[in-house]
Structures are given as C-alpha cells and as structure tokens.
Amino acid sequence: MPSATNVAKSLVSISQFNKGQASRIFDRLHSESQLIVLKNNQPTAFILSPNEYDRLTELEEDYALLLEAYERLEKHGGEPGIPMADVMARHGISEEDLDQIGDVEIE
Numbered sequence: 001m002p003s004a005t006n007v008a009k010s011l012v013s014i015s016q017f018n019k020g021q022a023s024r025i026f027d028r029l030h031s032e033s034q035l036i037v038l039k040n041n042q043p044t045a046f047i048l049s050p051n052e053y054d055r056l057t058e059l060e061e062d063y064a065l066l067l068e069a070y071e072r073l074e075k076h077g078g079e080p081g082i083p084m085a086d087v088m089a090r091h092g093i094s095e096e097d098l099d100q101i102g103d104v105e106i107e
Helices: 004-009 014-018 022-030 050-075 084-090 095-101
Strands: 011-013 034-039 042-048
Touching: 004 011, 011 014, 014 022, 014 034, 022 034, 022 042, 042 050
Parallel strands: 011 034
Antiparallel strands: 034 042
C-alpha cells in the first residue's frame, strides 16, 4: 500500500494545467508511475505512465484468464486435468521436440 508521503507527492492541481505546466507534469511520469489530478481539492483523475498502464493491463488480462480457468474447473466438477507428461506420451511428443519449436505467441 502506498504511503501517505508517496500519495502526497503524486498530487497535481488542475490549475497547474491551466497555467501551461502540462509538459512539466507529464515529464514527471518518467520517474513516477501515476499522478492524481485534484479539482477543488478532490481527486478527479489519474494519469498513468505507459509502463504502469501496461502493467495494469497485463494484470487485468491475467486475472481474466484466472477466472476462466476457475470456471472451467467448476464446469468439470473440479476434477484435475491430464498431466502434460501423459498428453505428450499419448501423442509421441518429447521434450526435445518442444525445445526445437521455440516460443509461440498465442493471442
């Protein structure tokens, strides 16, 4: 959990944007992952660095895959799946065969 000091450092008043300081504010995202924009002393928006946005997007995708895996387990009565070694043996695939394939990207 972020400390109060870190949160206080990430606060940006919306009036700074009105004073032409947007470039300086965005430059802060090189060293900070997020900024909190205040309007009338209330949080109005968050500005995320590209790295933080990518990290959060990846977490969301991983969470969706985890939920899907749990749903599939429930659908099949919680029975365990077939071990990979058994599937490989059944189809005549060796570890060496897999090593020769290399990385495959699935979307």
